Amino acid sequence: MKRTPEEERIFRALAQIETPEADLSAALRRAEEPRRIRPVRPLAAAAVLCALLTIGAAAVGFSGAWRYFAPSLPQNAVQTVGASQTSGDYTLTVEEAVVDDSNFMLLLALTRADGEPIDPEASLTTNSMDLEVTVDGHYFGRATDYQLSPDGKTIYICYENTGALTETSILGKPITLTADGVAVRLFDDDGNIRIQCDNPISLSALTEWGTPDFSAVPLVDHVEEIIQTAANGGAALPLFTVEGVPLLTLRGAALTSEGLALVTQDASYVSGDLAYTRSSCEAIIDTRTGARYLCRSGHGAALEDGTWAFLEVFDDCPFTLEDLPYLEVEVSYTVDRILSDQPFWLTFTVEKSSGWKLPLDDVLELDGLTLHPAELRLSALDLQVYFQDEAEAAFSLYRDGTAPVLHLANGTDITTTWHGGRHLDSALPMVSFQTIDANGDRLFIDPAQVVSITFGNLEIPVEHCPVSPPKNGAPGLGRAVFHCPAPANLL
Numbered sequence: 001m002k003r004t005p006e007e008e009r010i011f012r013a014l015a016q017i018e019t020p021e022a023d024l025s026a027a028l029r030r031a032e033e034p035r036r037i038r039p040v041r042p043l044a045a046a047a048v049l050c051a052l053l054t055i056g057a058a059a060v061g062f063s064g065a066w067r068y069f070a071p072s073l074p075q076n077a078v079q080t081v082g083a084s085q086t087s088g089d090y091t092l093t094v095e096e097a098v099v100d101d102s103n104f105m106l107l108l109a110l111t112r113a114d115g116e117p118i119d120p121e122a123s124l125t126t127n128s129m130d131l132e133v134t135v136d137g138h139y140f141g142r143a144t145d146y147q148l149s150p151d152g153k154t155i156y157i158c159y160e161n162t163g164a165l166t167e168t169s170i171l172g173k174p175i176t177l178t179a180d181g182v183a184v185r186l187f188d189d190d191g192n193i194r195i196q197c198d199n200p201i202s203l204s205a206l207t208e209w210g211t212p213d214f215s216a217v218p219l220v221d222h223v224e225e226i227i228q229t230a231a232n233g234g235a236a237l238p239l240f241t242v243e244g245v246p247l248l249t250l251r252g253a254a255l256t257s258e259g260l261a262l263v264t265q266d267a268s269y270v271s272g273d274l275a276y277t278r279s280s281c282e283a284i285i286d287t288r289t290g291a292r293y294l295c296r297s298g299h300g301a302a303l304e305d306g307t308w309a310f311l312e313v314f315d316d317c318p319f320t321l322e323d324l325p326y327l328e329v330e331v332s333y334t335v336d337r338i339l340s341d342q343p344f345w346l347t348f349t350v351e352k353s354s355g356w357k358l359p360l361d362d363v364l365e366l367d368g369l370t371l372h373p374a375e376l377r378l379s380a381l382d383l384q385v386y387f388q389d390e391a392e393a394a395f396s397l398y399r400d401g402t403a404p405v406l407h408l409a410n411g412t413d414i415t416t417t418w419h420g421g422r423h424l425d426s427a428l429p430m431v432s433f434q435t436i437d438a439n440g441d442r443l444f445i446d447p448a449q450v451v452s453i454t455f456g457n458l459e460i461p462v463e464h465c466p467v468s469p470p471k472n473g474a475p476g477l478g479r480a481v482f483h484c485p486a487p488a489n490l491l
Contacts, residue, residue, distance in 0.1 A: 065095070065107060068147040069158035072437075073098065074446040077354035077380035081106075083177075086113050088342030090182050092124075100355040100379035101169050104140075106133070108157035110182070117152040119339060121184040124157065127193075127334035128268065128275035129180040133159060136173040160381075162420075167427045172351055179344040183275065183336040193334060194278075200285055200328035201239050203253070203262075207324050209233040211253045219256045219313070224301040227311050230254040230263040231303050240279045240331045245269050248279035248331055251309055253324075259317030260284070262329065265309045275336045281312045282330040284319070292330070293317045355379025355447045358462065365457045366402055369393070374428055376460070378406075378447045383416055383433045385455070391423035394431055403433050404455040406445065414445060 066073050077098050084093040089112060096107045112118050124131040125144050133140055141162040148155055159177075188195045212229045214222055230252030238246040245267070252263040266279045283292040293314040300310050319327060357377040364371040371393060377384040383404060387394040397403070398418050406414040416433035417440070423429040435443045453460040 065109070065147070065149070065156040068156060069107075069145055070105070070442075070444050073444040074380055076446065076448075077444070079350055079352055081348050081350070083346045083348040085344050085346050087344050088181075088340045089113050090122075090340050090342070092177075092179060092344045092346065094177060094346055094348060097350050098354050098380055099170050099350045100353045100381055101171060101357070101377065102167070102384070103379065103381045104133075104135075104161050104170055104175070104350070105381060106157075106159040106177075108159060108177075110155040110157060111153060115153065118148075118155055119184060120148045120152065120155075122155055122182050122339055123185060124179045124182060124344075126183040126185040126336045127277045128270075128336040128338065129183045131157075131159065131179045132177070133161065134176050134178075135170050136168050138168050167424060170350065171353060172349055174347050174349060176347045177344070178346075180341075181338065181343055182340040183338045186274075186335045186337055194282070194332040195335060196282060197240055197331045197333070200330050201237070201250075202325075203250075203284075203327040203329055204325040205237055206235060206250075206253050207321070209235040209252060211255060211321050211324070213255045215255045215257055217257065219258050219261075219299075219311075223299040223311060226254050226256060226261070227263050227299075227301045227309050228303060230311075231309055239264070239281070239329065240333055242269050242276050243271055247276055247333065248281075250329075251303075254311070255320065256311075256313070258313050260314065260319045260323075260327075261317075262312045263309050264312055265307065270338070273338045275338055277334050277336070279331060279333040280310075281314075282332040284314050284317060285328045285330060286319075286323070287326050287328055353379065354381065358460070360458075360460070362458055364455060366397075366400055369396060369400065371397075373455075373458075376453070378450060378453075380444050380447060382419055383435070384430050385433075386428040386430050388428060391421070391429035394423075394429040395421045397431055402456050404453050406435065406450050407452045407454065408445075408449045409451050410449070414443065 066078070078096050079099070081094045081097050084091060091111050091113050093109045093111075094106055095109050098105045110118065110122065110124065123129070123146065131142075131144065133142065143160050143162055145158045146155055147158075185193065186195075187193060210233045212226070212233075214226050214229075219226070233252045235250055235252045237250040238248070239250050240246070240248040247267050247269055249265045249267075250262060251265055254261050254263065262281055262284075264281060268275065268277045270276075280298070281295050283294045285292050293316060295312050296315045298310045298312050300308060303309050355378050357375055359375055360373045362373070364373055372388040373385050374388045375386040377386075383406075385404070398421070401418075403416045403418060406416065408414065414435050417436050419432040419434045421429065421431050435445050437443045450462050452462055
């Protein structure tokens with residue numbers, strides 16, 4: 001589904017968090033049987049009309065399906081949810097969840113309502129369909145992974161959040177899962193998601209409408225102005241049509257500081273059970289030399305009539321207005337086969353955290369850097385450290401490479417690796433780490449087994465019982481002020 005201007009603004013706000021963060025879908029490691037990994041896009045789900053289902057998380061459970069996604073996941077971290085809805089020919093169930101104060105990982109099951117084998121390529125995250133989770137109304141980004149069951153009747157889905165622009169706690173808050181429907185993402189003959197149109201389109205017509213010159217100003221600071229000015233020239237050249245319906249229209253071009261750029265508008269179209277979406281320019285071709293210049297990026301902005309357009313920029317594009325009669329543009333699109341357009345809407349809550357938090361007030365001394373950690377949070381999903389310092393200083397840990405080491409009760413040492421950083425106006429900057437094994441693969445641990453943590457010069461003891469802070473001042477250098485408190489400080 002095409003993003004509305006408001007959805008696009010949300011999407012781009014999420015994308016502008018300038019902190020390195022790992023690809024979680026790559027971190028969900030392969031297990032006993034092969035599985036398919038599909039990229040997904042953060043997109044607000046369409047409104048749905050199905051009944052709202054609210055179920056609280058039950059006692060701890062553990063599905064064998066976790067082995068496909070997180071084989072090391074400790075059983076005591078998992079809670080049974082059991083929220084389920086049948087919509088049309090399909091049933092979607094939120095089987096189990098692993099949560100802490102700010103993270104969650106959900107195990108979903110998609111089946112046919114009649115119990116028959118499901119199409120092995122069926123998905124909730126295609127180009128035309130989207131799966132989304134919000135917590136108390138706040139959208140959380142995600143990584144999604146799929147696995148077909150051995151009997152061919154269930155597609156298991158692992159959904160893990162990748163952060164949100166909010167400090168909203170997950171525990172006890174309504175978690176709402178929506179899905180637009182079920183579809184199969186189609187590929188071209190070479191197995192590519194994007195399908196290239198057969199015939200390139202000449203850009204010579206642009207000479208009739210005029211092309212503004214913005215090459216003297218930084219593109220990123222003038223995106224909206226460039227798009228609106230170029231579109232005001234009156235160009236409306238269909239680049240891709242299905243059954244006479246234009247799905248990609250060229251609205252103009254402009255010379256920018258990054259070369260010749262095209263302004264386009266795309267649309268979605270359903271023909272029978274096929275959904276055509278996400279049309280875009282693939283490359284510019286110089287017909288004089290045959291050289292192809294690939295599209296590098298796109299910038300979006302609203303036109304004066306409220307519709308949305310994109311400025312498509314190409315790699316090392318050397319052309320001027322005089323070159324337009326000799327240029328062609330390649331167009332690509334995506335297409336899905338719709339299995340069901342009946343949406344899902346499930347709401348549930350979880351109350352039990354898989355982790356704990358620990359206040360800190362010692363100084364972290366690194367090579368040429370001094371930081372002041374305020375709190376450490378550890379769960380089965382990740383380790384987070386909040387700092388009283390400026391975000392730039394805290395995020396320098398990414399370049400420094402310093403990461404905590406966890407020491408378990410059985411004598412095992414578990415290393416961690418940088419996972420990401422977050423800084424919201426209302427909160428302290430946070431740096432997160434994920435535990436990894438000797439091969440660098442993601443590892444899920446039981447936080448109750450951690451007895452101490454080494455972080456740079458700090459040796460932080462962890463006691464899983466209530467311990468009062470010392471009455472005569474802070475403890476010695478390199479020690480945490482508080483031990484891990486009783487259940488009141490569970491995440």
